[in-house]
Amino acid sequence: xxxVTMYSSPFCPYCFMAKRLLKKKGVEIEEIDVMAxxxxxxxxKERA
Numbered sequence: 198x199x200x201v202t203m204y205s206s207p208f209c210p211y212c213f214m215a216k217r218l219l220k221k222k223g224v225e226i227e228e229i230d231v232m233a234x235x236x237x238x239x240x241x242k243e244r245a
Contacts, residue, residue, distance in 0.1 A: 216228070229241070
């Protein structure tokens, strides 16, 4: 199964729920915290 790249923040309830669902389904997640790495927000917006 492919790895899912997920842009998130610690205070995002939608991110929390999505992570929980993906983990339950056995999906591997590469999580990028945009609060810890603000420069990654631009990348997130380009990919969304």
